[in-house]
Amino acid sequence: MLVNLQEILSLAEKSQYAIGSFNTPNFENIMAVLKNAEHYQIPVILAHAQVHESVMPLETIGPVMVFCAQKAKVPVCVHLDHGEDLDYIERAMEIGFTSAMYDGSKLSYEENVENTLKAVQLARKYNAGIEAEIGVMGNSESGEETNGMQEMEDIYTDPEIAKKFVEATGIDALAASFGTVHGIYTSEPKLDFPRIEKIKQLVKIPLVMHGGSGVSQGDYITAISKGIRKINYYTYMAREGTYAAKKVLDSTRNPLYHDIALAAVRAMEKDIESAIRIFYHCNNE
Ligand code: 13P
Numbered sequence: 001m002l003v004n005l006q007e008i009l010s011l012a013e014k015s016q017y018a019i020g021s022f023n024t025p026n027f028e029n030i031m032a033v034l035k036n037a038e039h040y041q042i043p044v045i046l047a048h049a050q051v052h053e054s055v056m057p058l059e060t061i062g063p064v065m066v067f068c069a070q071k072a073k074v075p076v077c078v079h080l081d082h083g084e085d086l087d088y089i090e091r092a093m094e095i096g097f098t099s100a101m102y103d104g105s106k107l108s109y110e111e112n113v114e115n116t117l118k119a120v121q122l123a124r125k126y127n128a129g130i131e132a133e134i135g136v137m138g139n140s141e142s143g144e145e146t147n148g149m150q151e152m153e154d155i156y157t158d159p160e161i162a163k164k165f166v167e168a169t170g171i172d173a174l175a176a177s178f179g180t181v182h183g184i185y186t187s188e189p190k191l192d193f194p195r196i197e198k199i200k201q202l203v204k205i206p207l208v209m210h211g212g213s214g215v216s217q218g219d220y221i222t223a224i225s226k227g228i229r230k231i232n233y234y235t236y237m238a239r240e241g242t243y244a245a246k247k248v249l250d251s252t253r254n255p256l257y258h259d260i261a262l263a264a265v266r267a268m269e270k271d272i273e274s275a276i277r278i279f280y281h282c283n284n285e
Pocket of ligand 1: 023182213232
């Protein structure tokens, strides 16, 4: 069942858990996510990141994501992740996406507010939701080295600015930067929980953790208890898929592509399952 961002996040708020938002640039990812969602009977988000356009065009995978969401026996939101252009967001909504993140983090505060407002107005026409970001979510693999903790903290979300931003834009969810980064962690992340607590006090909408794969179980649990309601997850599941594919290549004579794809799906399913059991508090099943 296809639902929008507001609907899926209200389910998270009601049950005090975090919705897993999984990037799905391949059909294999979609299968791995939905298998778990239906098994555990939980709502999930299928996300397509604009940065994956070269891997998988929006117009190719988007209709597949929407179709699978409509057919699913659980609530599924179809989300555009890190949309940097309003045109690209509109293309996603035309396909049937029910949510988008507008990423204006490279812009000035004023430009970010202006464009985020336009994204919200656009989304309302399609009954969709908008997530936006204040602060900067780094990328551990981008080579953009920081000069230690102080420089990292300079790009974290400022709670007062976050409050102002949310009031000025009317967004449905806020991506907050508090110590997670996209990609493979090169050292253990140190999350700034007092910051997320302060943001939660000031901002009355659901908060989003980006860079959510590779975080420890304890940190997930604390982050959820402090108000994180959506966790973006991709890199570590994709890496598990690669490891499984390599195992098939190394151990099978003349493997065919479907052998590799199937092994990757199984491995990604398993990886996502571990995350889901924490995000949705289903550890006792
Ligand atoms: P990871 O790279 O940690 O999986 O994060 C994905 C993400 O935040 C997408 O927006």
